[in-house]
Amino acid sequence: MACVALQCAPLSAATLRTATVISASTVKLSDLFADLEPGQDKVLGPAPAPGTSIQVGGGQLIAIADQYGVDWLDQSASALATITRAGRVLDKSYFADLVEKNLPDIGVGAVSVDLFDFHPITVPPNDPKPVVLSDLNWDQHSGRFSATVYRAQPTGDITQDSFMLTGAIHAARKVLVFSHALQTGAVITPADVQINDSYTGTPNAKTYANEADVDGMTLANTVLAGEPVLDRDLHRTILVHRGDPVLIAFSAPGIHLAATGRALEDGGAGQYMRALNLATAMIITGRVINSSEIEVDPGSTAIPSDSNTLRRLTASARANTRADTSLR
Known part of the structure; x- marks a missing residue:
């Protein structure tokens, strides 16, 4: 009698699932309630997009239970159930690999792919081919490309089911890289660099491919092993300083002349600089x-060394020295 008066729920009553993760494209009654009667499970509607959630409040839960005859323990208008659809995030590396696989076979070898204004998307976790790449256009001269991406399982949102993928493709090339880490001020030797025959990075400065081009140059910045040798990281090691005595040599077929002089500016190995010939004052x-x-x-043409010219050259050399120092 007491049980009847209290309207006790049957022993087989269902229980609410407050948090459920699903992988299907539809939400079923069993995603909301556990311990349903055999054959009682039904499809309620479409699932949320992969990686997103929906919440079902107490009033809607009560209405669903009444509609499908679910005996639900602890019914309450304040109850809340959250259903999350599992998802897999397709990031930059996924789409870069997809673009590379869809490139025409023109014998360019290894490439690197950079994506512009990229936003990752989330797809069903078990879909082996979640997107399709179409209409790939690649300008091999500039490296820029564009393509259209379509979801294999559309969500119904036209802003999400397809989008434009843009970026740049860089073919591998022969680049000089640092063999090990070096500190600012180090003078480069052939042992400090090596050739990377398949470098696919995208440095925005001049690179080198010959050890002789950087031998004896000085580092303006600290560098790490494997980094490309960039023009902006180097400056010529000063061998001759302004005011130093120098030997001025001139050679031509059958002729070799030498004179003493004085440097009017700093100069690095192989660099052209001006000097005063002390014998001729030129x-x-x-x-x-x-x-x-x-x-x-x-x-080469010599010019007279009048006081105004010397003063102008000296001032220019000092300005260049200050500018070079500030860049370091």
């Missing part, structure tokens, strides 16, 4: 051979 331009010698090219 200003010449020559290429730095070592710390005490510069070589004048045949056809």
